[in-house]
Amino acid sequence: MMFCCSPVTRQPLSAQEADELARVFKAVGDPVRLRLLSLIAAHAGGEACVCDLTGAFELTGPTISHHLKVLREAGLIEGERRATWIYYRVRPQLLRQLSDVLVPDPAGVRA
Amino acid sequence: MMFCCSPVTRQPLSAQEADELARVFKAVGDPVRLRLLSLIAAHAGGEACVCDLTGAFELTGPTISHHLKVLREAGLIEGERRATWIYYRVRPQLLRQLSDVLVPDPAGVRA
DNA sequence: CTGGTAGTTCGACGTGTGTCAAACCAATGA
DNA sequence: TCATTGGTTTGACACACGTCGAACTACCAG
Numbered sequence: 001m002m003f004c005c006s007p008v009t010r011q012p013l014s015a016q017e018a019d020e021l022a023r024v025f026k027a028v029g030d031p032v033r034l035r036l037l038s039l040i041a042a043h044a045g046g047e048a049c050v051c052d053l054t055g056a057f058e059l060t061g062p063t064i065s066h067h068l069k070v071l072r073e074a075g076l077i078e079g080e081r082r083a084t085w086i087y088y089r090v091r092p093q094l095l096r097q098l099s100d101v102l103v104p105d106p107a108g109v110r111a
Numbered sequence: 112m113m114f115c116c117s118p119v120t121r122q123p124l125s126a127q128e129a130d131e132l133a134r135v136f137k138a139v140g141d142p143v144r145l146r147l148l149s150l151i152a153a154h155a156g157g158e159a160c161v162c163d164l165t166g167a168f169e170l171t172g173p174t175i176s177h178h179l180k181v182l183r184e185a186g187l188i189e190g191e192r193r194a195t196w197i198y199y200r201v202r203p204q205l206l207r208q209l210s211d212v213l214v215p216d217p218a219g220v221r222a
Numbered sequence: 223c224t225g226g227t228a229g230t231t232c233g234a235c236g237t238g239t240g241t242c243a244a245a246c247c248a249a250t251g252a
Numbered sequence: 253t254c255a256t257t258g259g260t261t262t263g264a265c266a267c268a269c270g271t272c273g274a275a276c277t278a279c280c281a282g
Contacts, residue, residue, distance in 0.1 A: 008145065008149045008152060009149070009201065010153060011153045012149045012150045012153050013146050015142065015146065018142040018143075018146045022139070022140055022142040022145050025136055025139045025145070026137070026140030026141070027140075028136045028140075028213075029136040029137030029138075030133050030137070030239090030240085031129040031130045031132075032129075032240085034129040034132055034136070035123065035124050035126065035129045037119060038119045038122070038123045038124040041119060041120035041215075041216070042120060042122045049258090050258075050259060050260095051258070056123075059240095059241075060241075060242060060243080061258085061259065061260085062241080062242065062260075062262095063240070063242070064259090065259060065260050066239095066240075066241080068260095069260085070239095083250080084250065084258060085249095085259090086258080086259065086260095090120065092120075092215035092216075095214070095215045096213075096215055099210045099211070099213040100210070102139075102206055102207075102210040102213070104152075104201070104203035104206045105203075160228090161229060161230095162228070162229090170270095170271075170272090171271075171272060172228085172229070172230085173230075173231080173232095173271080173274095174271055174272070175229095176229060176230050177230090177231095177269095178270085179229095180231095192229095194279070194280080195227070195228055195278085195279055195280065196228065196229085196279095197229065197230095
């Protein structure tokens with residue numbers, strides 16, 4: 001992930017930065033994916049296997065799998081197979097970057 | 112906006128919270144809207160008229176207008192007409208909420 | 223009132239996306 | 253080796269979304 005830490009409110013984003021950022025925000029711009037992210041992050045041990053996740057939704061396996069893939073390709077989570085199960089964990093660095101980039105300027109810093 | 116301040120990583124989002132949050136993240140999940148938000152926020156005085164914005168893109172007026180409407184309906188910006196021009200300004204409260212909700216837990220807080 | 227500029231709304235069109243069923247791959251266990 | 257369970261991939265379909273041109277509204281200047 002190439003964009004860096006200066007908030008969106010500081011100076012105008014370049015088209016490139018905007019493209020990269022938008023890709024990630026689009027990934028969290030879906031209620032199912034947000035809940036998946038939240039379920040994984042808040043799960044005991046910081047990780048959850050897919051079998052823990054599918055039960056929380058009225059959606060089929062393939063659909064959950066699709067959303068996990070979107071989150072994975074956005075860099076928000078990573079998965080690891082252990083024996084029969086695949087465990088997902090969130091990648092806090094990217095989450096932190098997203099959080100930082102949205103922080104509003106303290107009033108009056110701009111000209 | 113009804114969702115509140117506890118980070119997504121703390122405890123699983125309810126379906127309702129996820130819906131509301133996703134609506135807003137979807138609004139920032141587009142490169143043009145991200146740049147618009149950034150242009151408005153970083154503009155001198157904290158506001159910009161539409162005429163300041165359209166020139167920054169290779170897009171027609173109606174398209175810019177459409178994206179501004181999406182940002183407006185998401186609660187991220189607000190517009191005010193003064194004489195011939197309409198000035199947009201970002202609403203920092205919502206930006207702050209989005210930022211807060213994405214902050215990762217300090218390691219080891221969860222069980 | 224007429225003309226001109228700023229901006230939005232409307233209607234249409236092509237592409238992207240969420241969903242599912244069916245087929246497939248990986249690991250375990252008789 | 254075969255059957256079973258966990259997950260992903262593929263293909264198809266309906267709907268949402270980004271974009272544009274054209275029509276429209278709001279304001280200002282003669």
